[in-house]
Amino acid sequence: MSRILAVAGKGGTGKTTLAALVLRHLLRAEKGPFLAVDADPDANLGVMLGARPEKSVGQVLQDFLEQKLSIPQGMPKQQWLELQLNTAIYESKGLDLVEMGRPEGPGCYCSANAVLRDFLERLSENYQAVVVDNEAGMEHLSRRTAGKIDQLFMVSDASAKGIRTVLSLLELIDELKLNPGRKFLVVCRAEKLDPRLEAQVAKLDVEYLGAVPQDPNIVESDLSERSLLELPGDSPAVRAVAEIMAAAQAPAQVEPVAKVMERR
Ligand SMILES: Nc1ncnc2c1ncn2[C@@H]1O[C@H](COP(=O)(O)OP(=O)(O)OP(=O)(O)O)[C@@H](O)[C@H]1O
Ligand SMILES: [Mg+2]
Known part of the structure; x- marks a missing residue:
């Protein structure tokens, strides 16, 4: 069964960059293949991975709903749609990508x-693993992430x-009954969290994995539109993500009773 990793949080904090760095790490550390899912309608993950799918899943669906794709005679509609959806998969060595595209239009497209x-x-x-990059906020997560x-x-x-x-995200996760296996906090574009904030985080129902520093190589990759998969292994953010992923793999720390009591 594949492992589903999702990245979420406030706008512009470095979510997509982290998703790309996690994929870079997985490609080297584990046996693939891996799938990147760009669930942000304002798709950016492909650029950071050097992958450019021709169509988003949303586009395929839209074309289908508008009957732009003529269905071969005798083929059931659902089967035809599923075949078409496969054209939205961008394939490369060890790593594929799908872009979800714009959310469904108004009206009920429930089926x-x-x-x-x-x-x-x-x-x-x-x-082996799926990494889902989300748009800012949390509301979309339950709707746009399968499983x-x-x-x-x-x-x-x-x-x-x-x-x-x-804190608000954690409340929303509860409300939406998302129930992720483990909830991690990663601080991006900073060397570390101030001890006062770290003390606050310690009271939350989230495992703080560490910080990803501001990295000049990422700035350069952004400006020259180069894939983050090509970043050198000694790049500060790459190193930080390796440590973060090691912490994410380690068994969860059992919560001290004092912490549970304090939260109550
Ligand atoms: N560790 C880093 N070092 C240098 N630049 C970074 C780092 N992390 C992110 N950036 C830059 O910050 C900008 C925002 O990052 P990113 O797009 O990953 O954020 P986001 O949270 O996905 O944004 P959005 O909410 O718009 O999807 C980008 O230009 C990215 O290159
Ligand atoms: Mg993003």
Whole structure:
């Protein structure tokens, strides 16, 4: 069964960058293949991975709903749609990518949504791990991610406001009954979290994995539109993500009773 890793959090904090760095790490550390899912309608993950799918899943679905694709005679509609959805998979060595595209238009496309979820769920089974990059906020997660999330990486900056947002995200996760296997916090574009904020985080129901520093090589990759998969192994952010992934693999720390009591 494949492992589902999802990245979520506040806008502009470094979610997509982290998703790309996690994939870079997995490609070297584990046996693939891996699937990257760009669930942000404002798709960016492909650029950071040097992958450019021709169509998003949303586009395929839209074309289908508008009957732009003529269905061969005798073929059931659902089967035809599923075949077409396969054209949205961008394939490369060890790593494939799908872009979900714009959310479904107004009106009830419920049956189409169900097909989409089924498609993602079945597709995921072909991979060792799936990394899902999400748009800012959390509301979309339950709707646009198929299956259960094993590891949810919440991204924040190192500000007090950023950490407050993490608290709201945690509340929303509960409300949405997302129930991820493990909830992680990763602070991006910072050397570390101020001890006062770290003390606050320690009281939250989230495992703080560490910080990914501001990395000049990422700035350069962004400006020259180079894939983050090509970053050198000694790049500061790459190293930090290796440590973060090691911590994510380690067994969860059993929560001290004092911490549980304090939260109550
Ligand atoms: N560790 C880092 N070092 C240098 N630049 C970074 C780092 N992390 C992110 N950036 C830069 O910050 C900008 C925002 O990052 P990114 O797109 O990953 O954020 P995001 O949370 O996915 O944003 P959005 O909410 O718009 O999807 C990008 O230009 C990216 O190159
Ligand atoms: Mg993003």
